[in-house]
Amino acid sequence: MTHTISVIVGSLRAGSFARKIARNAIALMPDGFEANIVPIGELPLYNFDYDDPASPGTPTPAEYTRFRETIKASTGVLFVTPENNRTIPACLKNAVDIGSKPNSDVAWRGLPAGIISHSVGRMGGYSSQKNLRLALSYFDMPLPGQPEVFLGQSPTLLDDSGAFVDERTREFVRDYVARFAALVALTAERGRAA
Secondary structure, three states, rough: OEEEEEEEOOOOOOOOOOHHHHHHHHHHHOOEEEEEEOOOOOOEEEEHHHHHHOOOOOOOOOOHHHHHHHHHOOOOOOOOOOOOOOOOOHHHHHHHHHHHHHHHHOOOOOOOEEEEOOOOOOOHHHHHHHHHHHHHHOOOOOOOOOOOOOEOHHHEEEEEOOOOOOHHHHHHHHHHHHHHHHHHHHHHHHHOOO
């Protein structure tokens, strides 16, 4: 069985460090895992009228439907995000909100999730990751435990091609990706047995 991983990058900048870190993580996925970055930059801002049966004149955007179906077809979701103003970037919060509706068919529900956060400072996106964990807990998304991945001073971790410059960083992220992949595989196995 091939496990399909949706990778959500919490930055829209083409040359973002989060995107480079995500590409490193994708390259570290074990055999049997296919991971791809799911674009979130073109998602319209969330508006409940799109999902409210009482507002029939406001049809759900096609971008919402495509995004939700992509997430529901996944066996796991890996979030890679910077920190903006001590919380998650607006584009990522928008994607989380879009996947959370309609209430009867939440795209995120029960999917295993992984989080890699970073910052140009020393804290490694600590506040961003904690805020994202809080939001995801509402959807019963299992996450790997310790050690969590907070990549501080991220510009110094990557070379000009976007690869990790330090083997210790690579192995740290590889270990996290392996633990995330094991959680995805276990959750999928339990789902098949249910």
